[in-house]
Each structure stands twice: as structure tokens, then as C-alpha cells.
Amino acid sequence: MSISSQSSFQSPASEGGPGALYLVATPIGNLEDMTYRAVRTLSECDIIAAEDTRQTRKLLTHFDIQPKQLFSYHEHNKGASGPEIIRYIIEGKNAAIVSDAGLPAISDPGSDLVRLAIAEGIPVIPVPGANAALSALIASGLSTERFTFIGFLPREKKDAVALLQSLPASAGSLLFYESPHRIKKTLSFMQEALGHRRAVLARELTKRYEEFTRGTLQECMEWLEEHPPIGEYCVVLEGGSQEEEQKERDSWWQSMSIEDHVAHYEETGLSRKDAMKKVASDRGVSKRDIYNALL
Known part of the structure; x- marks a missing residue:
């Protein structure tokens, strides 16, 4: 290009x-x-x-x-x-x-x-x-330092859950659009995929009946059981915790083979010996284990 x-x-x-x-x-x-x-x-x-x-x-x-x-x-x-x-x-x-x-x-x-x-x-x-998504975000009370716009989730449960689970903790607050007849199901997908997180349901933005519902995913689902969904929704979902982000940073190499892991460090300028030492440290094994795996 x-x-x-x-x-x-x-x-x-x-x-x-x-x-x-x-x-x-x-x-x-x-x-x-x-x-x-x-x-x-x-x-x-x-x-x-x-x-x-x-x-x-x-x-x-x-x-x-x-x-x-x-x-x-x-x-x-x-x-x-x-x-x-x-x-x-x-x-x-x-x-x-x-x-x-x-x-x-x-x-x-x-x-x-x-x-x-x-x-x-x-x-x-x-x-x-x-813009509905950003209007919901700035009034949500959740972090605005980093955020990721997702839009509408896939309709099939397995596709929606797979997408949600693929989102890194470092994505920050997550922004979604959803219709009133699907909002309950979507919140259940979010809870299954991401567990206990805070969420904000923003509906009828800038209209007379504008409303923000803030709580955990479970609390929001319970609220909708007592207050039937009306109007189009923006959902702002809390991002991953610092512990989740750290875990992701520590395990970035998990999908790599040992050879690719060593090559990654060599590409940064380390000698093969030092690269093997770093790989051993990442994986919590001895340098001899890495050496033997590469034979």
C-alpha cells in the first residue's frame, strides 16, 4: 500500500x-x-x-x-x-x-x-x-483511559462467547450496542465469558427518558427482570483487572514453540545463550531443559 x-x-x-x-x-x-x-x-x-x-x-x-x-x-x-x-x-x-x-x-x-x-x-x-457509544462511556463512571468499541455481538452464543473471551484485559472498557429484545441474552453471554464485572446500561440517550443503570452484570440482569427493556441500549462493560493484565503480559509466549520463543529474543539482539536463559525464566524451567528441547 x-x-x-x-x-x-x-x-x-x-x-x-x-x-x-x-x-x-x-x-x-x-x-x-x-x-x-x-x-x-x-x-x-x-x-x-x-x-x-x-x-x-x-x-x-x-x-x-x-x-x-x-x-x-x-x-x-x-x-x-x-x-x-x-x-x-x-x-x-x-x-x-x-x-x-x-x-x-x-x-x-x-x-x-x-x-x-x-x-x-x-x-x-x-x-x-x-455518538451513542462515547456518550455512554463518559457518563458511565467506568474507566475512560482505554476503551474498545465492539458494537453488536454475534447472535450465536458460541460466537459471542468466543469473541468476548478473545478480548485482552488490556482492551479497557468495552462498548457494545444492543437491541431491547436481545439485551438480557447478551448480558448473560458477557457474564459467562468474563465473569463478575461492573456494567452500565445506557438507553434512550439524549432523549426524554434517558436512563443509566449501573451495577454488576448480575445486578443489571436482575434489574431487567423487574424493568422490561425499552429502547436501544449501549452497554459499557468494565475492563479486565490489573491482575488479569499482568497475567496476560506474563503469558504472552504461551502459544509459541520453544524455538520461536528463543528466536523472538534473538531478534531483539540477545545472544542465543542469553535468549535461552530468558526463555527458561519465562517458562519457569532450567536452561538445561530449554537446551535439551532444542536438540
Whole structure:
């Protein structure tokens, strides 16, 4: 892959070059989540690509935005609609893409359109705004120093548990999206895979009935038994403990053969003798054991 550099605002279509692709954030609940810049961008763009055109028309009407062209762009038509939008941009038109709520290209096919644009040398310009996962995180009370966005877990239990167990303790707080009819099952998968951890259920973010439920996974599941799930959820799950992180650091070599383990240290500049000594220390065995294993 060759390196590329983009100057977002220095190749306007008026100079004969291609247009640009704007990634425009929309409200996640409260219409006041919309930024002034988002309104202006949608008003000025030649094309607006929307996940659900009916939902987007309501938003545009509220802000008195008259779209020049409104395209349907979603998971089921992206193969045809994406290249068509890119063709218009190459011809000099500016296009904006929006999702039903929040930032486009996160857990939706907008990311595919971004890749198509970059491949054609088209400037891709973010117009930031509300995001459900980060809004849930900053109000969760859990660590914000490190976090990993997972999105929706696989539907099958074995796949969901396998994914959860593959996440290192060092991943920090974990961010998930989930629907109301699956939230109980998802929490049970989390408990089975990761055990006793604190969690925060954030629902109806920025809406009138916004609610944060904080407790252990078990307590959150018990809460949902008494308070039936309503609305879309963001789940913030506590990261692994310091003890779990240390254990992972101490056992990073476990999937390696002894030969590969020794080679790893040799690549850092150690002599073979010193590398074998380090491997013996890591594995809690004698240097003779390592030497004999390599014969």
C-alpha cells in the first residue's frame, strides 16, 4: 500500500477537481444534538446519501433543508448505490452521507463508501457530532483511559462467547450496542465469558427518558427482570483487572514453540545463550531443559 495524504479543503470542485464526501453526524435522540456545521453541510451538498430516506426526510424538514438529491444507501443496495455516488463525486459534486442516528460509518455500510472514495482520491471530511457509544462511556463512571468499541455481538452464543473471551484485559472498557429484545441474552453471554464485572446500561440517550443503570452484570440482569427493556441500549462493560493484565503480559509466549520463543529474543539482539536463559525464566524451567528441547 502506498502512502497518501489528504488536504480536506484545498481541492474544491469549482477548480475542476472531484467533489468531496462529507460524513455528517445526526442526532442520536434529541434534535438539538445537530450541529450548525451539520445543517450547513447538508444544505450545501449536491447529494445526501441516507440509510433510511424516510427518516432523513423528517430530519431535513425539521431544519428546513431542501436536498438537491437524496440517495438511498444501505447494506442491501450499497453494491450498486456506492459506485454511483462515487461517480457523481468524481464529476465534481459534493456528497454527504448520514446514518439514522449518530456518526455514519460506525456499524453501518458508510465505511464501505469511505473506502471507495479513498481509492479514487476523493477527500473524505468528517463533520463530527453525537455518538451513542462515547456518550455512554463518559457518563458511565467506568474507566475512560482505554476503551474498545465492539458494537453488536454475534447472535450465536458460541460466537459471542468466543469473541468476548478473545478480548485482552488490556482492551479497557468495552462498548457494545444492543437491541431491547436481545439485551438480557447478551448480558448473560458477557457474564459467562468474563465473569463478575461492573456494567452500565445506557438507553434512550439524549432523549426524554434517558436512563443509566449501573451495577454488576448480575445486578443489571436482575434489574431487567423487574424493568422490561425499552429502547436501544449501549452497554459499557468494565475492563479486565490489573491482575488479569499482568497475567496476560506474563503469558504472552504461551502459544509459541520453544524455538520461536528463543528466536523472538534473538531478534531483539540477545545472544542465543542469553535468549535461552530468558526463555527458561519465562517458562519457569532450567536452561538445561530449554537446551535439551532444542536438540
